[in-house]
Amino acid sequence: MANAVFHGGGRGVITVERRDDRLMIRIADRGPGIPRRHRTQSPRPRPGRIGSAGLWLARQVCERVEITTGPGGTTVLLTYVMPSP
Numbered sequence: 001m002a003n004a005v006f007h008g009g010g011r012g013v014i015t016v017e018r019r020d021d022r023l024m025i026r027i028a029d030r031g032p033g034i035p036r037r038h039r040t041q042s043p044r045p046r047p048g049r050i051g052s053a054g055l056w057l058a059r060q061v062c063e064r065v066e067i068t069t070g071p072g073g074t075t076v077l078l079t080y081v082m083p084s085p
Contacts, residue, residue, distance in 0.1 A: 014026070064078070
């Protein structure tokens, strides 16, 4: 969500929905889009660096990360498997 605010035009919309054992989180903004290098790879952030860890972290903890982006905005759909109780 921070990327939507900092890079996506100053605001974004987040939607959270639970489907069975999965948590679906959709974040959308109307910014200029995510550069290709950030969509296809997420290098591990350098220790001590602030920022640039959002997509890397999402890919570590989520079952699936889907990115739809272009000049009219970006939508990121995160699918997280909920642990059994």
